[in-house]
Amino acid sequence: MGGFCTTTTQPLPDYSEVVTDTQLPAWVSEGGKRLFEEASSLARSPFPQYTDARIASYNGSKLTPEEQQAANLLSQGATSYQSYIDDATKMASGLGQGFDRTSRADLIGDPYQGMSRGDLMGSYQGATREELLGQNVQPFSMDQAQPYLDIYQGAQDSAVNEVQRQTELANVQNRAICSTIWCFWWIKIRYTRSLNVR
Numbered sequence: 001m002g003g004f005c006t007t008t009t010q011p012l013p014d015y016s017e018v019v020t021d022t023q024l025p026a027w028v029s030e031g032g033k034r035l036f037e038e039a040s041s042l043a044r045s046p047f048p049q050y051t052d053a054r055i056a057s058y059n060g061s062k063l064t065p066e067e068q069q070a071a072n073l074l075s076q077g078a079t080s081y082q083s084y085i086d087d088a089t090k091m092a093s094g095l096g097q098g099f100d101r102t103s104r105a106d107l108i109g110d111p112y113q114g115m116s117r118g119d120l121m122g123s124y125q126g127a128t129r130e131e132l133l134g135q136n137v138q139p140f141s142m143d144q145a146q147p148y149l150d151i152y153q154g155a156q157d158s159a160v161n162e163v164q165r166q167t168e169l170a171n172v173q174n175r176a177i178c179s180t181i182w183c184f185w186w187i188k189i190r191y192t193r194s195l196n197v198r
Contacts, residue, residue: 058064063071073080138144 055062058068061068
């Protein structure tokens with residue numbers, strides 16, 4: 001694996017070391033000192049418990065004054081909007097009541113009722129290819145289709161290239177993950193073996 005799996009650490013300075021060569025303005029030093037003292041006093045003080053009500057109350061109700069006003073409008077002011085509800089109910093109850101059922105004879109007429117397929121089609125037996133397409137239609141060949149196939153192939157090539165690119169990218173990512181996992185397990189195995197040797 002080489003140096004890929006080796007880790008390096010940088011030792012931190014000892015807590016007793018004091019930085020002496022950094023020149024800070026006096027106001028920065030004083031501000032930092034005050035913040036540190038305030039943080040220390042907060043850390044030593046007991047945790048302040050919240051003693052007020054956990055749910056807000058508005059004159060004994062959980063509803064805000066606006067919500068209480070809206071509820072009053074709905075419950076006590078029903079006469080102001082009841083006429084609209086009555087009109088809508090009246091219109092909805094009359095839907096679909098004004099039409100009679102249409103009979104088959106009314107839809108397709110009496111002359112066609114009871115006629116057989118032969119009566120309806122007459123002597124028509126179907127059209128030939130020449131009647132449908134015309135007399136001067138050339139038979140299908142690959143030479144005629146090739147310009148359209150080239151367009152189709154060109155459109156497919158870019159899609160295939162994109163799929164191949166995404167597949168290769170996913171493979172590289174998977175290999176990177178596997179190598180990282182393998183490196184971790186290799187270090188763990190080596191460490192375990194070193195513990196067993198001792």
